[in-house]
Amino acid sequence: MATIKDVAKYADVSVATVSRYLNKKGYLSKEAEKAVAGAIKALNYKPNSVARSLYHKNSKMIGLIIPDISNPFFPELARAVEDVALTYGYTVVTCNTDDDVEKEKRYIEALKQKYVDGLILATNELTADDYKSYQLPLVMLDRSIGDEIPSVRSDNYKGAKQATQLLINRGSQFIAHIRGPKRVQTAEDRYYGFKQAVEENNMAHIVIESGFDLESAKQIMQKTLSEYPMIDGIFASSDVMAAGAMKAAKSLSLNIPNDIQLIGFDGIPLGEMLIPSLSTVAQPIYKMGALSARLLIKQIEKQLVERYHYNLETTLLERETLRSEQNE
Template sequence: MVTIRDVAKYANVSVATVSRYLNKKGYVSKETEKAVAEAIKALNYKPNSVARSLYHKQSNMIGLLIPDITNPFFPELARAVEDVSQAYGYTIVICNTDGDAEKEKRYIEALKRKYIDGLILATNELTAEDYISYQLPLVMLDRSIGDKIPSVRSNNYESAKQATELLINRGSQFIAHIRGPCHIQTAEDRYRGFKDAVEENKVAHIVVESGFDLEAAKTVTEQILTDYPMIDGIFASSDVMAAGAMKGIKSLSLSIPNDVQLVGFDGIPLSGMLIPSLTTVAQPIYKMGTLAARLLIKQIEKKPIKDYYYTLDTTLIERETTRSEKK
């Protein structure tokens, strides 16, 4: 394997000179720069990335923590983060936490030992103080936690309210909300939007909690429809949960949307592939990911940031799981 000493010998300069050239620190004459560059090319020298990380205390790597790699929403976010990061010369390390606080801690501590340059957190099992204590550039993505960590998310409250009002306007008179876990702020915001919509319109309702996964939502849906057969509308806190709700509705031989209308949240491609196709609140997923990556990179590179907190608008897409008019 070619070493920095081989490059120095080939270019007839000192190892320190080659080091200054590689690290862009200290003076190197134009003539010497050319000699070193030619030596690197001729020898096909590849700098030791681990050694450089130790020297600079940085790695040009960004950690992206997500709670569930099997949920299609998060790979879409990851793609956007990766596209922007690679354009700026950063590599993404994706960590799947499974919503486990201890696993999340282990990942962050391991990444920090590798001199990770910053973290994008699409999960928040820890407290704001925990995250801040790691002393790394941070951005919350599809999450918010306190007012000290920058965040990128959609307008969850207004969007949930709009989705619920669609069910009401299409004739639903008893609406269930399958909400996400209480400790997740986005789920809480969507719950508040639902709650305000049904209370303002004096519509009967019930709220049940579920994990953001298909089978849990299916089980919950079967239970509530059995206990409350008068339910004729469901607002699910994610598209994956809505897909589970759809399975639950069909397992009871009920018709969508004639017996039960259904609205999801996220706008992942799966929502348009379901049969019937899912009415959903579409988040600007790619834009969210790109904004988060740019926001983090600016922090890493100590560049000025105009806005620390982004709340993006969504689009309500009406498809086949809601009626076109009141029943």
């Protein structure tokens, strides 16, 4: 593999001249520029990206911090971030924290040592001050943590309220909400949307907390349905949790949607694969990821950022876990 010294020798110039050419800094005559370009092509020279990062204090890399790679929602976000970043010449490094604050800190420190240009955070284990202390361009994705850090998310409150209202409109009399962990803002927003709908309609309801995973949701829903057999509607804070609730209902020989109706949240492809297919509040997942990447790159490249916070509309997808309208 050719080195910068090989290029300098081939072009009959100094190493410093080749360095100026590569880094686009300092004077370079037309003759020297042509000679170096020819040498690089002839030798198929590839600049050392690590060395260039040290020189420029940047790397054309973006860090994407997510809480759970096994949740299908996050790989969809990551795909959009990567697609957009690549069009602007950036590489995305994805880090999975498993909701572990120490793991998140270690990842961010490691990314900083690699001169990562900015971070997209789909976690909120740390405080806003913690994140700002890293002195990097930041975007919160599917989260919000104060006014000073740009964010991209969907309207979780409104989507949850609409989903709960739809269960009520289709005849549910006692509705359970499987909410996500209280420290997660998206789970909080969905809980408040649910709460607003049931209180406005004076509906019997119960709220239970679960992790954003299938097994936790299944276990707690089995227990809850056994203790409250009158439950005839479930609003789950994610599609994965809704899949767990479906397994719980089926284990108790409950028919969906005749005995119990169900709506999830996210709109991941898994919902259509389930039998019956899952009704859900669909987030514009790809748009969220793409928008967050553009918002971060604008900051990195010191372009004008016209808007710092995005709260995108959701869409109700009515599928087979809801009773038909004529049964309202």
